[in-house]
Amino acid sequence: MKINARSKENALRQLVSSENGLSEAEAAKRLSENGLNEISAVARTSLSLRFLGQFTHFLAILLWIGAGLSFLSAWLHPGEGMLTLGAAIIGVIFINALFTFIQEYRAEKALEALKKLLPFYVRVIREGRERRIHSREVVTGDIILLAEGDMIPADARLIESSLMKVNNASLTGESDPILRNHLPSGGELMESPNIVFAGTTVTSGSGKALVFATGMGTEFGRIAHLTSAVEPGLSPLQKEIVKATRLVATIAALVGIFFFGLGLLIGRSFWENFIFAIGITVALIPEGMLPTVTLSLAMASQRMVRRKALIKNLSSVETLGCVTVICTDKTGTLTQNRMTAAKIWKGDKIIDTADFYPQAGDMLAQTALLCNNARFADNEYRGDPTETALLKLARERIGDPGATRIQEIPFDSDRKMMTTLNKVADRKYVFTKGAVESILPLCSRSLKSGAETEIDDAFGQRVMETYHALMDRGLRVLAFAYKQSDGQRPGNEPCRQDSSLEEDLVFAGLVGLEDPPRPEVRDAIEKCHCAGIKVIMITGDGSRTAVAIAREIALIRGTPVVIEGADFVKMSDRELREKLSEKEIIFARMTPKHKMRVVSVLQEEGERVAVTGDGVNDAPALRKADIGISMGVAGTDVAKEASDMILLDDNFATIVNAVEEGRAVYENIKKFLTYIFASNIPEAVPYLAYILLKIPLPLTIMQILAVDLGTDMLPALALGTERPTPSVMKQPPRRRNERLLDYSVISRAYLFLGPIEAVACMFGFFYVMNRGGWNAGTMLPPDHAVYVQATTACLTAIIITQAGNVFACRSSKESVFSLGLFTNRAIFIGIAFEFCLHLFIVYHPCGNRIFSTSPVSLHIWLVLLPFAFLLFFAEETRKALARSRR
Amino acid sequence: MYRKILAAVNEHINSEVAGRYALRLAKSCGASFLTCFIAEKGTPEESVVRAEEAMKRLITEAELLEVPAGSITKIGDTLGEIGAVVRHKGIDIVFAATRRSDIEKRFYSGTVTRRLSLQLPCSVALVRVVHMGKIHPHKILVPLKAGIDHIKERAYFTSKIAECCDAKVVVFHATKPITRFFHGEIHLTPYEWEKRLPEGISGFVEYLRKYDIAHEGRLLPGKAARSITIEAAAKRHDLIIMGASERSLLTSLIKGNPVEEVLRETPCDLIILKPRHED
Known part of the structure; x- marks a missing residue:
């Protein structure tokens, strides 16, 4: 049983702590035994040793011998210029070492960027009193106090919470705040609602949590470990240069030795032959x-x-040219990340949004407008791209209905929906939007020609058929529902999940949102096909939407293998390897943490892999890949530091240009x-x-x-x-x-x-x-x-x-x-x-x-x-x- | 194989967690469980109290698990007294938690834990606790080198730990890449690597099969320690079980010491087993 599944008392007992926290003495003892709560790099070869390594490879050793013999010769036979030659050979060794080192050198700053996501100070309870300590001093068993805006210092199990929402973007890539609570919950730690993680932030509410992992033992530490431990090794070009220099140096040495022996045989003096041997070796290198x-x-x-691809270490320039697989995100890379509402399904009809002229009291438009956290200010829409598109759709058609929000149940990636309670012209309405599979079961009626009618199985089937049809057009589909609320909940604070609020809803319709592909992507994909490069889309979107977009940009032509995140987790490496050998493959409903596995399996099969990423938890995959590509516009600092190349315009076509250049x-x-x-x-x-x-x-x-x-x-x-x-x-x-x-x-x-x-x-x-x-x-x-x-x-x-x-x-x-x-x-x-x-x-x-x-x-x-x-x-x-x- | 299991406890919480691993192994093997605390001269009263409380908690847990249990508190030299208990009680395996000094110092500098591992006349499991939130491991990584000894005991230990937690075992072997002077590194696919699995490891896998433990094998080229920690972190393993180092001081200095490196950098809990039961 993991700590998330235990009761509060049990969890405290497990970590030998209490609600009064640890004593100072115990905390000090734990700190001395377990170390500071900080992110540290794994031991790596130091820069100086790496530079020294440039003087000990085969060619360098050969040249050292040549220089040594030249100096010996100059000492035994002064005045024949061998001293200059020895110095010149050493010069060659240094020049080569310097240039090879420049090629391999890369500033390692990913960990520095990661460290910035941890707080400096944190409030803890020790000996029953609240104290403010340096976050490095947090130990397992500490009780930390969390409030809105706090960065979380360690992995902890919530033991108290009040409407607490956290942003786990650094770990999951999901930027929507998610609700947390302190109740025992089964399943994996990562998905558990009573666990908060180091490196994430509290966006609202407050809570108390019991620390169970610190420093490199945290989930954040795991990312740091992978980011700093994964060493990409020599690039294909560097490997080729090593082989080439070995070959040439061997030829040069053998030719030198051969003619030295030949010279001795035909009666030339030792020193004449020696000068010759050194000379021909130098000539051939x-x-x-x-x-x-x-x-x-x-x-x-x-x-x-100049082509919008910023290369961070020189050897990556050529590595791009030999990639055989590009694993790419969809949103923002293949598409424009400009969400617009394209289709509406209402009253059994699919219409273009251009033909959507609702009246002021239209419930679909009102739901889109009021169950929405985007805002219009200074003549521009601000917020999440999906919400912005919905706000624009509704606001431009029905204007501002003058409603006030009373409550909100925020969007939750597990529930895949959000709900608000609004007061509109003295009446209270519940508005809900979200994934069709989440909303439809909550509805008992539907809206048809302005009247509410009971829904039956046939209606549900029609909704699902329309849902699939819209997804097959590459649209992201959201369902909308509402009801007039009779509840007289006082106050205007956001509340925790109130299940009665989301019952007995009226189904208002569907909206299909479009994120159009970048216009240049189709040609870029075509170029990849011609160049024998396999492109694999890895997206968080559903499989139908992913397939439709992939078809639109000609990424796929036949029937692709589609793997969804849930199946991916269950798959063994062997099964995954078989799937990856298919010609066309799409990963849907994936999270960034899965990318590293895809990259590893592809590399084990001998592929040279380029992978794109923008989030903190993309960093390990970016490091592992032959070429990690981060997004210059949407990317986090951690992703940028961990990557080999930064796309200044986040555009897939730029990758292909860079491959061409490589x-x-x-x-x-x-x-x-x-x-x-x-x-x-x-x-x-x-x-x-x-x-x-x-x-x-x-x-x-x-x-x-x-x-x-x-x-x-x-x-x-x-x-x-x-x-x-x-x-x-x-x-x-x-x-x-x-x-x-x-x-x-x-x-x-x-x-x-x-x-x-x-x-x-x-x-x-x-x-x-x-x-x-x-x-x-x-x-x-x-x-x-x-x-x-x-x-x-x-x-x-x-x-x-x-x-x-x-x-x-x-x-x-x-x-x-x-x-x-x-x-x-x-x-x-x-x-x-x-x-x-x-x-x-x-x-x-x-x-x-x-x-x-x-x-x-x-x-x-x-x-x-x-x-x-x-x-x-x-x-x-x-x-x-x-x-x-x- | 294990009839009496001893957990050495001190004032630190890590030793209690290590004791819990011992307790679960005892439950799985049907063995009796002993916990002991050796107070060296000058040990503060507070530390003695803490250690005794930890022992009490372990005994309570043992009672809940219906494992026959007992505790011993002694004053004296830790190594000597534990050695005496082992001999007197016929202990089969001792569990002890690693200390910060084990991680900071090089292994050959002779910490108490290291000496326990080397000098006790029974098997020893050293536990490094990294993550207290994952009490029951679900995925166990078992790195094995080519030519391992005590295969039977290693397999038994791993199987029993896996059995009590219903965990899956991943047998991992990091091997040297195949290189040619003029051709550089030769790339082999996992399938090709599998064909090169050393005999000893195949024997280990056979035992896992015999004990009906869910398992899979993985063989990768690369530096042993780094490959192990990356594998553990990337695949989210909860526990690593590996054999104690058999490298001499000189070899460790020249070639490095993978066990010591894993001990320092492990991203999850680690058990270093020093087996003593002959095959």
Whole structure:
């Protein structure tokens, strides 16, 4: 038996307390044993440790070894530049760590937002006296005093109550205040009317409650626990980058070790081989990849803001692109959340509200007007959207009847109805509105042509048929009833449920309310279908309304699986899994607390899930999902803090735009990886030539780093700004086993584009060497003028061909001319930056000193320029051949 | 298996709640119930009174449940005196509530509760009370590691607790994700994970079946402690029953200690069982 089911005395006994409360000594003892009544975060890896983790992964370890060996080499053989190399490698480790950390970093403020929902001070009874204490000091067994406006500090069982209503929105998402009482009640704690919860507020009335759970033991603490404990883990892109870096680092290390061994075999000295091994490893590692990916994601997140999607952590930008399922709310996201009365059923006829011209004493209109808590002030309607729509309907037709409200039985989500007692022109009337299934059984008569007639089974059947018909049109349907009251209840205070007030009512009619879908949603859903993304609606509305709306926006085409909240709770995970595998599925009459389970089961099945939410209790689901999406307009602070993305316009279509952007990001990352990896070949080939042909080293390690971390960066970023192509939303989400660095990327970069660049750079090197009178087989000192110019020409060749390459990489299939040569202006900025940086390296003494370069004449540039065109047109030819083959 | 059950009570309400778990187990097993309070030297009079009142309440509850019950009050060293009672009375299992120090300190720092668990010559159930509103658990989460020992006793204990509360048991196993160096984490569906259920756990499930306890299994990849607390919070379990830690100080320092982490972060009541009955 739970505490809600026990009598007051029994509950007090269970918690070893009394109506006089605990003694101060006992309270202190309990506080010291059970801890403070506060929300605390579960232990997580600290930021500093997470940052340190960036220095210990496989690639970093490899680079540390490289740096260590370089320092050792510098110590044993000073003056060969190994010290600079070691420092440069450490620089690379730090740059990569910093950019990866930026990608993963996310401010965790959800708990802070949760804490704001708890009070600072609370009134308790201890030793028989009322005391005001800090809410952190509340312990189990304390008796707390609650009054209108109080925030509730802990989970407690009411032992006294007077017309007490609480707003449980933070826990249930229901914003309507609900009545509480202190009588024993069975069932679950969450649904029990004698239980009040931490983090909720008293909207009216007062009461006394016995605290039975504090801090993280409360229901609110459970949400906090899930919000802080659920760690989303690495995003799909981060996982792909880890795999890619492992692959590339392994290749680089193996190639280095292989040629080191080969060099020893062919008789080169240990140190020559060592320099070579380090050099080729550095050449094959794309040092600029992580910074470029991070900056590209940052730029994409800026583009998304312009499309009304605010991204909170960078890696989420791409995750959106690979979602396979979107679980979305209905009201406000798929629909406009602008409720209007659309249809009226009265006197056996369904009419449009436009044709509804009631007389002043029309009872349906009067009920809609007077059994209503919305208000008209300053020329606008204010209040709950449903009530506002009803007030507007009635007020604009019958005006103000000059009634006064005497009593109110407020809306209760369990009873699904509300009642008021009003005085209208010296007569008292009871007005009731609510769900049809709640109102109809309370009615004994109905209103037909102005006369009241007894209702029979046939009438009840007609009402239910009409009710279903209206719901099938996507309308939310409310029933209205009234009666003239003979009771002479004195006073004008709201009263508790008076069952006699709601008996023997006259059925006045039905009103169907419409929340029209957002106009852009239909297209967005269509895009999702084309893009292979399953959209699941999770709504608190009834199943018929949900299905009708889903059909209207083309979310469903056949017969969907509809699961209602009550069935959902009873379902095992296995059953739920089977249902979720269906093509079309709708969850109706659901509460936000169910969302996390849906998300978990979908993820366990291998789906990548995006979920929307706006309430406090949506936070765990938002954290659990691959992408949690909160509402910028209607969302709570807690939901916003727990999410990865905030919709600035609460619009479903914005999610789809963001998905499109996310997919484009992935495609663009592939493009610039091809670009970056292509330059690894002209960086590596000089080392192979050095070891195999016994020539002076054509490209130094610092020059490699100048390309990887300097000149390549901006053109690569420019590729990251390519607009999404129309085909991007016409293909299914990428498969879980699809690689970022797949065969097509590697072969195109390493076997086609890279070799052309390698030819160019070796041509540049030999061209200058031959012009300087070099004889094959002669080794020149590192500071020899001809040698320095030759390495500069080699570097210049890479820069020039990379300019052609950046155009070539704009698409892997389509011709650049079909995309439009000038459609991405960022490319030109990137190339301009590339050349400016290279001019600094080649023509500025400072650049010369750092990178061991020297100025080269214009004609060297002119000799090398055709290679850029060669590469560009060779790639165009390849694409044309590939297209013709398809 | 359990004929005599002892609940160690002190001046704190948590020990009384732990005693109620012991009482219900006694009812379920048809065992006799003993409650004891050991007053150490210098214990304030007020604490003695509180503890004795708690014992009285437990005895009254035992009488209502028709469980043969008795109480013992002694002065001396807690561990030594309880040990003596266990040996003298032939106690099969001792229930004790964890203290704040157990949660704040690392387990290996040697709190009284920890020493009870390690040194008593009988089974020990340490109870951490988090939620006093849920007196009868309806959903019990039983996390099990691969290669568990004392399967029979663990299953018996779990079944009897579940039986007395008419609770459903969820057997949970958090396993290491399957990873490959170049492929990263390999995703398996729950169905595929189920096929990898360790043998010991299957044995445990067999016993539950034998005792006719409603149960289901769940196997998920992830860090053990975090997975357990998330599962308990997400699925609204009322009680977690898990085995005591068998990790050494060194292993705990290097790999962490899941039992200790769950003890700190559990969102519901927790029983840590140290079984001593041989299979």
